[in-house]
Amino acid sequence: MKFDLAVTVREKTGKGAARQLRREGKVPGVLYGQGECLLLTIEPDSLVKILKAQAGGAALVSLTLTGAKSKPNRTALLRDFQVDPVEGHVLHADLFEISMDKAIRVKVPLHLTGGVPAGVKEGGILHHNMRELHIECLPGTLPDFIEVDASGLAIAQGGAAYAQTRHNVGMWVIERAAARWSIRLAKRSMAHRGSGRLGSELLELAGTLDWMNITGPPLKGLLREYSLTADDLILIHDDLDLGLGRLRIKQAGGHGGHNGIKSIIDAIGTPQFVRVKVGIGRPAPRQDSADYVLEPFTKEEVEIVSPCLDRAVDALECLIHRGTAVAMNQFNVREKPEEDEGILPG
Template identity: 35%
Template sequence: MTSTGAYLVVGLGNPGPTYAFTRHNVGFWAVDDLADRHGTTFSLNSKQRAEVAQVTLPAAPGVDAVKLVLAKPTTFMNNSGQAVGAICQFYKIPPEQVIAVHDELDLDPGRLRVKFGGGDNGHNGLKSMRSHLGTGDFHRIRVGIGRPPGRQPAADYVLNKLSPKASDEMRVDAAVAGDAVEFLVRNGLTATQNRFNS
């Protein structure tokens, strides 16, 4: 399979208004931010089971233009890999040029980590991606949401609607994740980790 040179940036989340303002959907917020800043919109692609948009980061001194395929799976989180696999096949994007943006319980809000490969850490979206790609060797941008307070189950915590204040804060975190995506495709993993990992 010959790569097109494009990167797939998949925001992990759940479709529909019920989940729109939850911590689990920070990946959707990040790709929405990327689409907004480049003046593009998403279109539903039923065959790929996702809303998809394309942007091109313009060439800069010493840096080639980079094509990004942005995706929000219309499957639920647990089946995100169905969309990722279909999009990668259509655009001929290898796993190492896939970037998943997702919520991370083990990082406090306001913190972000960029990594390549590794385990799923109980995240069902990542588990589904690994299953459909046949490997875990893809990039992850982990956006911290922190652990639930008290004895609240993690599933309730990630799916509860955010307060206006928490929502505003998460929009900022999503925008930083978008910055990290752009930096990663232009400058590589190590430079991105040095700049964004907190």
Template identity: 40%
Template sequence: MKLVVGLGNPGEEYARTRHNVGFVVADRLAQLAGASFSAKKFAAELAEARLGPERVWIMKPQTYMNHSGEAVGAALRFWKLGLDDLVVVHDDLELDPYRVQLKVGGGHGGHNGVKSVNAHVGSPEYARVRVGVGRPPPRMDPADYVLGKFAKGEDAELDLCVEQAVEATRLAVELGAARAMNQVNRRSRAAE
């Protein structure tokens, strides 16, 4: 069994914000798997699905971004899952907009949701699907930038990026992060 977590903030006011791209990917992954977020546990919405041979719980923590790790840690402990069973999808300021990258471990890069997950699972050594949102314009607070909405003209690029992130997540679940990284990151570099 695997746990896929899309990071974001609950509430309509955060829909379509850069910071909620993890929720968007989780929603699309559940949709493609024919699953719905019908369960509520660990202060999160959960959808049970199958990705290839793997049973997967897709999670959207409802604790707000800065406390996402509470839900993730509780779920890992309850289901007795290890860090190699965890895939977290989140926005990343350090990646160019719409670029998708898969990595294991590393720093949180100032991302409070990732920082919270690291603290509550005891390590950063889990798979992360990083979805690039780019850097804010000069003199703009990064928090304001990530809480800003994608422009309507960005729909096509965002949709393609979400599909790439869904595919990266699926590969991480089905192949394991190490094997999936070669495919995902090679594609991401080729698209540059």
């Protein structure tokens, strides 16, 4: 939806000028882009109407500028605004001038439709973690929101939808290990699990079917089921800060901004567990990290990552038979950081 907004270009700058405008019942604003920056005076009623109508989406605005030296009519995105936390008045607005023939990258609200999902009717809980999507489009095709029909979503189906993504590379290692060690994986509760032996060691392989960011509670339950502690855990996860196809073993540490690992640390009460990190590389400069990890690998990337998965299984065998220090010395090859998925030697 496109909105009309009449504004006045102002010359006075600084906090004092902005405060004076607010005392007069106006909203100070700034128009960025297209090689210039204009200070604006905005009528609050017109601005509030846009904010209410757009309800969190990116507002496309047709501006009429009084006092502009050139181009009195422009198109802009309402990029940001500030609201008084006590009285609720709009304190400031940022607009960004755009061209209708050039693509823009914006966040768009995500609306679920279809009523109660099938999985909820079966006793499950719907985790609506993603509230908006990053999209790239021409301004004229910008949607107010994107609808997703969740009526057919079954228990664990949301996690399964990400099976081929970069974020799930830890599960790929689990599957490689299961194949090499002749361990059959089967769905049990919210995980693909399988028990077996590696030499004299009894193992439980487990890869969550739940959302990555809430891995902690089910893993805590699994440890409790086998009377194990964090010392018995080896976590396998993807790592943005490792180059594509690189491998690193780490003994303990923080979560490094990875919500899956944070969930595990919070649930089991300690960061003292071994991690095997598989590098997935960094996103492009303007790409959001959350979007990047939830995308599938390209064909070329799979060819690079695949040997790393086998090497990760080699690392697991070394960890189990020879210990962390030996494995780190053998498999760590310069680089750094952290993320999620598990194997439990018993």
